[in-house]
Amino acid sequence: MSSLSYVTPTPDSAWGTYLSQVDRVTPYLGNLSRWVETLKHPKRALIVDVPMEMDDGTVQHFEGFRVQHNLSRGPGKGGVRYHPDVTLEEVMALAAWMTVKSAAVGLPYGGAKGGIRVNPRSLSHKELERLTRRYTSEIGIIIGPQRDIPAPDVGTNAEIMAWMMDTYSMNVGATSTGVVTGKPIQLGGSLGRVKATGRGVFVTGREAARRLGLDLNGARVMVQGFGNVGSVAASLFAEAGAKIIAVQDHTGTIYNKNGLDMAALLATQNEFGGIGSFSGGELIENDGFWNLKADILIPAALEGQITAERAQRVTCKLVLEGANGPTVPEADDILAERGILVVPDVICNAGGVTVSYFEWVQDFSSFFWTEDEINARLDKIMGDALLKIWDTADRLKVSLRTATFAVACERILMARQERGLYP
Numbered sequence: 569m570s571s572l573s574y575v576t577p578t579p580d581s582a583w584g585t586y587l588s589q590v591d592r593v594t595p596y597l598g599n600l601s602r603w604v605e606t607l608k609h610p611k612r613a614l615i616v617d618v619p620m621e622m623d624d625g626t627v628q629h630f631e632g633f634r635v636q637h638n639l640s641r642g643p644g645k646g647g648v649r650y651h652p653d654v655t656l657e658e659v660m661a662l663a664a665w666m667t668v669k670s671a672a673v674g675l676p677y678g679g680a681k682g683g684i685r686v687n688p689r690s691l692s693h694k695e696l697e698r699l700t701r702r703y704t705s706e707i708g709i710i711i712g713p714q715r716d717i718p719a720p721d722v723g724t725n726a727e728i729m730a731w732m733m734d735t736y737s738m739n740v741g742a743t744s745t746g747v748v749t750g751k752p753i754q755l756g757g758s759l760g761r762v763k764a765t766g767r768g769v770f771v772t773g774r775e776a777a778r779r780l781g782l783d784l785n786g787a788r789v790m791v792q793g794f795g796n797v798g799s800v801a802a803s804l805f806a807e808a809g810a811k812i813i814a815v816q817d818h819t820g821t822i823y824n825k826n827g828l829d830m831a832a833l834l835a836t837q838n839e840f841g842g843i844g845s846f847s848g849g850e851l852i853e854n855d856g857f858w859n860l861k862a863d864i865l866i867p868a869a870l871e872g873q874i875t876a877e878r879a880q881r882v883t884c885k886l887v888l889e890g891a892n893g894p895t896v897p898e899a900d901d902i903l904a905e906r907g908i909l910v911v912p913d914v915i916c917n918a919g920g921v922t923v924s925y926f927e928w929v930q931d932f933s934s935f936f937w938t939e940d941e942i943n944a945r946l947d948k949i950m951g952d953a954l955l956k957i958w959d960t961a962d963r964l965k966v967s968l969r970t971a972t973f974a975v976a977c978e979r980i981l982m983a984r985q986e987r988g989l990y991p
């Protein structure tokens with residue numbers, strides 16, 4: 569663990585998990601390991617106060633963050649999270665995983681992330697807009713189309729990206745569509761962006777299943793998180809013939825051994841903002857989720873969900889990390905010992921940043937691609953990246969996670985070395 573005076577990571581915290589992943593790859597970096605400390609030091613971390621007048625006339629203050637972890641390979645790129653548990657340490661880890669992810673799929677970006685410590689469900693629509701606009705103004709001193717490009721993450725969506733784009737544009741005096749990605753289509757958004765992360769989870773999962781000899785037709789899939797990532801991934805697996813036997817979100821866990829009806833589940837999600845009241849399955853205790861018998865587990869909610877204790881209980885053959893940082897390092901070892909293959913977040917959920925990159929390129933050229941073109945390019949980039957990672961894992965005899973870090977960190981540290989240290 570490196571020591572920064574402003575955070576105190578624990579082994580299972582998000583930043584602690586990331587540091588341990590860097591330690592695991594360091595022996596494979598050869599001479600580049602001389603630069604490895606750069607990966608343990610975020611380049612820039614901005615903490616902002618976000619004051620807001622509430623609808624009832626009171627004034628509340630919210631903590632906001634934007635961290636640029638590494639910019640060696642290009643401008644910062646990474647989502648903005650609205651969640652009551654957001655901390656600087658969490659945002660640092662999420663930014664660092666963006667650095668690794670962008671490099672793993674070969675995108676010309678560094679890594680960044682932002683967040684506000686708030687429960688967005690507790691705000692009115694107007695409050696959400698005011699909060700977003702003030703936050704955007706506060707971080708406006710470090711973001712920009714060539715500097716750092718935010719995108720949606722947990723608790724944020726295309727509408728919030730539209731407000732961010734508009735606020736930034738007002739402040740600089742020119743419409744600047746390239747400052748955020750994940751925007752609505754009519755504001756320079758890209759076709760295929762909403763489904764891109766879930767689609768990438770499916771594409772990498774399908775390839776991993778093929779290599780394991782696991783037939784997707786009839787495979788039992790369980791999903792934690794039924795938001796942007798989880799719902800799209802679940803729907804694509806269902807379309808491929810898999811049975812989605814359990815889904816868990818913040819409102820409960822629904823189980824049906826014959827497979828949940830995805831269209832009906834999505835309708836419940838859209839109507840109630842959660843799946844807990846769904847009648848097409850049995851509502852079971854949340855902790856029971858981890859005992860269910862399945863072939864594929866997709867964590868698509870938050871970090872630290874697969875603990876050492878849960879890793880002993882899961883029965884699947886394959887874990888597809890839709891979420892960022894869902895598996896703590898000790899659990900990673902337990903899953904490996906138990907012969908359970910993990911496709912790590914830093915490649916599995918890279919579909920979102922890949923189509924964000926397409927959106928950014930399209931905004932610059934003001935020329936927009938068809939959804940088929942986008943999906944074909946996404947599948948190619950993800951497929952090629954996975955192939956290289958798999959070969960690296962076989963060559964070094966390491967997990968897919970360490971192999972992804974090896975491929976990515978070599979690219980990041982090579983860029984660092986070639987640029988040289990300023991001054």
Ligand code: NAD
Pocket residue numbers: 720721722723724765792793794795796797798816817818819842868869870871890891892917918920921
């Ligand atoms: P989202 O806000 O759309 O959905 C989050 C889901 O997690 C919701 O269904 C929510 O109910 C559920 N959830 C929250 N707390 C939970 C808990 N304690 N137990 C069970 N479920 C819980 O967010 P999203 O965009 O789908 O992101 C999900 C994960 O995927 C995050 O880790 C995010 O960083 C990662 N990710 C997202 C993208 C993207 O493009 N949106 C890209 C890469 C990675």
